[in-house]
Amino acid sequence: MSDKIVYSFGDVNTTPHEKLEDIESRGYKRAVKSFQIKYPKIKSALVQWLKDGKSVSKEQKLPMGRKKKVGR
Numbered sequence: 124m125s126d127k128i129v130y131s132f133g134d135v136n137t138t139p140h141e142k143l144e145d146i147e148s149r150g151y152k153r154a155v156k157s158f159q160i161k162y163p164k165i166k167s168a169l170v171q172w173l174k175d176g177k178s179v180s181k182e183q184k185l186p187m188g189r190k191k192k193v194g195r
Contacts, residue, residue: 130148136167143162144162155183159187
């Protein structure tokens with residue numbers, strides 16, 4: 124049995140939300156990082172996935188990850 128989950132990404136700024144891409148990944152963070160590499164100009168995305176048979180969604184601000192500290 125595969126332990127990968129399908130994450131669906133949509134654009135938050137369109138109504139109804141335009142579905143952009145489905146990414147199959149082992150974790151939420153890996154899926155978001157691979158999505159933001161493909162779509163670098165998007166500032167926030169709607170992420171949906173199934174967990175224990177229930178649909179879960181979250182609005183994710185992009186880019187996700189470590190911010191470099193400048194000017195210290």
